[in-house]
Amino acid sequence: MNKNEYKSPIKDKPMRQAGQSLREAKQTLLDENVMPCFIIGSVCFILMLIDWVRYFFKWYPHPAYVTVLFVGMLLFSIYKLKPLRKTGKNLSLGEEGEQAVGQMLEEKLRPGGYQIFHDIQADAFNVDHFVVGPTGLFCIETKTHRKPGRGKPEVVFDGETIRVNGFTPDRDPVAQVKAEAKWMADLIEKSTGKHFPVQPILVYPGWYVAMPNPIPTVWALNELGAVSFISKARTTLSPEDVALIVFHLKRYVVNTDKERVRSLSHVSGSSL
Numbered sequence: 001m002n003k004n005e006y007k008s009p010i011k012d013k014p015m016r017q018a019g020q021s022l023r024e025a026k027q028t029l030l031d032e033n034v035m036p037c038f039i040i041g042s043v044c045f046i047l048m049l050i051d052w053v054r055y056f057f058k059w060y061p062h063p064a065y066v067t068v069l070f071v072g073m074l075l076f077s078i079y080k081l082k083p084l085r086k087t088g089k090n091l092s093l094g095e096e097g098e099q100a101v102g103q104m105l106e107e108k109l110r111p112g113g114y115q116i117f118h119d120i121q122a123d124a125f126n127v128d129h130f131v132v133g134p135t136g137l138f139c140i141e142t143k144t145h146r147k148p149g150r151g152k153p154e155v156v157f158d159g160e161t162i163r164v165n166g167f168t169p170d171r172d173p174v175a176q177v178k179a180e181a182k183w184m185a186d187l188i189e190k191s192t193g194k195h196f197p198v199q200p201i202l203v204y205p206g207w208y209v210a211m212p213n214p215i216p217t218v219w220a221l222n223e224l225g226a227v228s229f230i231s232k233a234r235t236t237l238s239p240e241d242v243a244l245i246v247f248h249l250k251r252y253v254v255n256t257d258k259e260r261v262r263s264l265s266h267v268s269g270s271s272l
Contacts, residue, residue, distance in 0.1 A: 006146040008093060009206025010100050097144025097205045098128055101223050105129060105140075108227040115246045120184075121256050127180050132245050136235030137188070137198045139181035140226065143173055144205055155204045157220035159213030162202065174218050177202050191248040197235065201226055 046069065054061065098118075105116045114133030119126055129140035145164050147153050153165040162173055181200035189195045202220040209220050221229055237245075 005149040007149055008096065009144065009147045009204075010096050011206065093146065094142075094144050098142045100205050101140070101142045101203050101226070102129055104223045104227060105131060109133065109230060112231065113242075114230070115242070117249055117253065120249075120253060121260070122183060125180065127184060130184060130249070131230055132237075132242055132249070133230070134237055134239075134242065135230060135233035136237060137184070137196055137245070138201055138230050138233075139177060139184050139198050140201045140203055141173060141177040141180060142203050142205065143169075145207070147206065153207065155207045155209045155220060157202070157209065157211050157213075157216065157218075159211070159216035159218075162220060164204070164207075173202050177218055187252065188245055188248065191252065192244055194241070194244075196237070196241070196245065199233065199235075201229070 047066075050066065050069070053059070102116070102118050105114075109131060110116060112133065114131055117127075117130040117132075119128065120130055127139060128142045131138040131140065143164075148165065155165075156163045157174075160174065162169060177200040181198040185196065185198040188198075200218045202218060203223055203226045204220065205223045207222055209222050209225060211220060219226075219229060
């Protein structure tokens with residue numbers, strides 16, 4: 001099948017997120033002001049360096065020097081930037097999927113007394129979504145894959161192995177979400193002093209997901225199935241436990257963000 005026949009599984013674009021205008025303004029500031037100055041300065045530095053080399057070695061001006069430099073830089077740029085196009089597209093697709101799932105969770109679950117946390121940062125990974133509510137705790141890992149334009153593509157989960165349209169992912173998503181759920185359970189137990197089970201869920205937005213095994217340890221669903229599963233789960237959390245967990249998670253998120261900002265500020269200050 002031609003790769004151009006593949007499409008995004010997200011039908012409706014997610015709504016704008018909190019602070020998105022500020023993020024876009026910062027990116028525009030970088031793209032339109034900082035980067036041009038950096039590029040112009042770099043070009044001027046290179047031209048200055050060429051003239052000084054000419055001066056010391058008594059070389060006569062010749063367009064071949066700058067031409068060789070330009071061709072070399074052009075080939076190097078093509079070599080470095082070409083792979084980034086695919087990476088950028090995959091990052092955009094993943095971001096779109098996480099926003100769509102996050103928006104669905106917010107719209108469908110928050111009115112029912114659920115609290116949803118997004119993009120919880122750990123040392124070497126992040127938790128896409130974490131739901132706290134009267135039916136329990138749920139750790140959600142979003143996997144966004146392009147769908148072929150033809151046929152009836154589906155995700156099949158037998159309780160142990162995931163197959164996306166017949167292919168097994170390179171990185172095991174089941175082991176990944178299990179590890180994330182355990183980390184969240186340990187984090188909550190450490191901060192609250194109480195142990196709460198955490199249900200890991202893999203979400204494939206926009207896909208049909210089949211599960212031959214009716215009671216797996218990990219559930220694989222699409223975004224609508226995830227909302228339904230969470231709403232009907234049988235675990236019961238008291239309002240006091242929900243409030244306790246939410247309080248400690250909010251404190252963790254705020255403190256983690258402060259530490260990241262402080263760390264980035266320290267690195268920036270050290271480099272000056």
